[in-house]
Structure formats: structure tokens, C-alpha cells
Amino acid sequence: MTGIALLVLEDGTVFPGRAWGATGRTLGEIVFSTGMTGYQETLTDPSYHRQIVVMTAPHIGNTGVNDEDPESGRIWVAGFVVREPARRASNWRARRELVDELVDQGIVGISGVDTRAVTRHIRSHGAMRAGIFSGDALPAGAEHLGDQVRDALVRIVVDQPRMSGAALASEVSTPSAYVIEPTGPFAGAPVARVVAVDLGIKSRTPKQLAARGVEVHVVPHTASFADIQAIDPDGVFFSNGPGDPASAEHEIDLLRAVLDSGIPYFGICFGHQLFGRALGYGTYKLDFGHRGINQPVKDVETGRVEITAHNHGFAVDAPIGRASIAPFDSGRYGRVEVSHVGLNDGVVEGLRALDIPAFSVQYHPEAAAGPHDGERLFDRFVDLMREHARTRTAEETR
Known part of the structure; x- marks a missing residue:
């Protein structure tokens, strides 16, 4: 899946990237995971419900998706942020490509993002509300990222509830x-x-x-x-x-x-x-x-x-x-x-x-x-x- 995508944080910080997985809009608390492997278990862990997960490992998807490792019957993350998605799965247990699984389950993702920069930002400023926008969810002129576009997307992000107080x-x-x-x-x-x-x-x-x-x-x-x-x-x-x-x-x-x-x-x-x-x-x-x-x-x-x-x-x-x-x-x-x-x-x-x-x-x-x-x-x-x-x-x- 190609095309521009934007990762927008509630403090106004925006990270541009490429649409990956399903396109559209997703909202949640942005957090980072330091695991070098196990992305399939992360995706299907219900504890990640309503969270946009940033993977600090730079290369994600190389082992594809299998039918043995899911921790539940569906993907629970609200969104998925990666640096470099694998072009093709290479593992004897793989049954599907990760990107296809994201599309099939409607999980909006973004790739081509400097995930180290995102992680450093979260470490400095704390976990916060965020959104991923791509495809039809992007307003006109999003490719130029002017103040009007940025402000409109930030308003959408801050209108969602915080994780504090959430009964899930x-x-x-x-x-x-x-x-x-x-x-x-x-x-x-x-x-x-x-x-x-x-x-x-x-x-x-x-x-x-x-x-x-x-x-x-x-x-x-x-x-x-x-x-x-x-x-x-x-x-x-x-x-x-x-x-x-x-x-x-x-x-x-x-x-x-x-x-x-x-x-x-x-x-x-x-x-x-x-x-x-x-x-x-x-x-x-x-x-x-x-x-x-x-x-x-x-x-x-x-x-x-x-x-x-x-x-x-x-x-x-x-x-x-x-x-x-x-x-x-x-x-x-x-x-x-x-x-x-x-x-x-x-x-x-x-x-x-x-x-x-x-x-x-x-x-x-x-x-x-x-x-x-x-x-x-x-x-x-x-x-x-x-x-x-x-x-x-x-x-x-x-």
C-alpha cells in the first residue's frame, strides 16, 4: 500500500511516512515496544487495546504471520508504526504476509517513520494521545502539512479520551x-x-x-x-x-x-x-x-x-x-x-x-x-x- 500517511501527536508533533496496512484514520494512546521479536504476540495482546504501538526494532514483518503464535482471536492494537516493513516474509512457519493481515483486520499502520525519534519524543514528553491518518482520512493539502492541516488533525486527536480513567x-x-x-x-x-x-x-x-x-x-x-x-x-x-x-x-x-x-x-x-x-x-x-x-x-x-x-x-x-x-x-x-x-x-x-x-x-x-x-x-x-x-x-x- 503506497501513499502518504501522517502520525500526529496531541502536542502537535507530526511524523510523515507511508501508508501501510489498512488506510484511513485510527486513534489511541501512542506507546513504544522494545521487543526485537514477537510482533505477532504484541499485535494480538488485548492489553494493547486502544494503543498505537511503535516498534523500536527497525525491521518488522520478516517472519510473516502464522497460526500458532496469536495470543487472541484478533489484532487488538489501534495502530502500528514501523521503520522498515519486510518486503517479503521468510520463515518456514509463515502462512501470510504481515501487511495482508493488517489490511484484512482493518488495522491502520504507517511505515517509513523514524521510530527512534518517535521513541525519544515519548520518553521525553510521556505517552500521549495520537492518530494515524492516510487515504481518505487525510484532508486536502495534507502533503504540504500547513498549519491549518496540522491544527485540524491535532483537534481530532485531542478530542479522544485519555487512557487515565479508562475502564476497558x-x-x-x-x-x-x-x-x-x-x-x-x-x-x-x-x-x-x-x-x-x-x-x-x-x-x-x-x-x-x-x-x-x-x-x-x-x-x-x-x-x-x-x-x-x-x-x-x-x-x-x-x-x-x-x-x-x-x-x-x-x-x-x-x-x-x-x-x-x-x-x-x-x-x-x-x-x-x-x-x-x-x-x-x-x-x-x-x-x-x-x-x-x-x-x-x-x-x-x-x-x-x-x-x-x-x-x-x-x-x-x-x-x-x-x-x-x-x-x-x-x-x-x-x-x-x-x-x-x-x-x-x-x-x-x-x-x-x-x-x-x-x-x-x-x-x-x-x-x-x-x-x-x-x-x-x-x-x-x-x-x-x-x-x-x-x-x-x-x-x-x-
């Missing part, structure tokens, strides 16, 4: 519950049953649990605690997802009911932020967020540094250092400690409750796409459920 789980969650059965040697013999609340879940996450013998019941974000109790789970999991955790009042109330019940809890990404808010901590918007598959995180207890996959624009405001009493309801959930810290900027990357069976991490341990350092957290969740079951059995037999 309803737009990405499954409409109905479904079950992922245990796989491999555990097929037909589950070791545990987990309810996974879908806030924008990636497909590999329940598969990681299923590979460890867990029967996973994925439920909509609207599920009630009674719905969860009816499944009689050994644990509850809250997934990743888009939006502002401060707006997720139903999900926070649901999580507090889970914590009150004593059912073991594990949350990742958005589920980590909701855990923080359920405990009484605040959350805040990061200047430009963490996105990519090369983010260093330190495990505070062991000192081990893990390379992890991230996709988040908000963070938990919890005290780093000694364990402290969680502030909600005068310490209702006891002591909590920050278990992981981001080494790039000191952001809280994990929480561990010491008096109830619950923990969370900000990153994506399912490794889709990304390093495998965090996969052991699924083993930790299984161990937590087993220990809780043993403790409960011992108490019942006294």
Missing part, C-alpha cells in the same frame, strides 16, 4: 466462560482447579497452567464471587488487560472477596495492579510505561535478576523495603512486601502477602513472546495451592 475490561473480556483442560501427562487427571478472571487474558497463560496439571475455568470480568464459589476452585487468577486499575471497581471488590475467603490468589500485570489496590495501595500512570520482552527485574528475596516481558502503563505505589501492613481496612490483609523491583526505574514489579496466600507480578510470566525466566511463577502458584490444601485438610482433621 468489558471490551476485551470473554463473553462466556470456557475451560482449558490439563495437558500432557496430566490429561484427565487435574492436580488443581483454577478460576481465571479474563481481563484481557493471553491464550498462552491458561496453557501454562494446563501444562502443570491445572484445570482452568476462564470466566468473564463480570463474574461474581458466587460464580467463582460455584466452581469450587483451588485458586483464583486475575489476568493482564488494558485500562486504568483505578476504574475497575467491580474487579477490586471481587478480588477482596477472594482474599477474604482465603482462596490462593495469583495476579499478573493488570491483575497485579488490582491486587495492589485491593490491599489499599494506590496506582499511578507511568510517563511512558514498560513494553517489550527485555525488561530486567530483581527478585528481592533471592537477588536474582530476571529478563521479563512487560506491557503496562500503570504501576502500584507500595513501599519498597521491609514488609508493612497493607493499609486497606486497618490492615485487614496483614503484612505485605514488595517481592520484585524493576531495575530500570525502581518500579514495584511484584507483591507478596505474608499472612494470606496471595502474590502478584507486574510482568508477563507466560513468555509470549519473551524470555522464560518468569515461567517458574506458575509452579509457585501450584505449590501455593497444594500447601493451602494440605493446611486446610490438617485443620479439618483436628
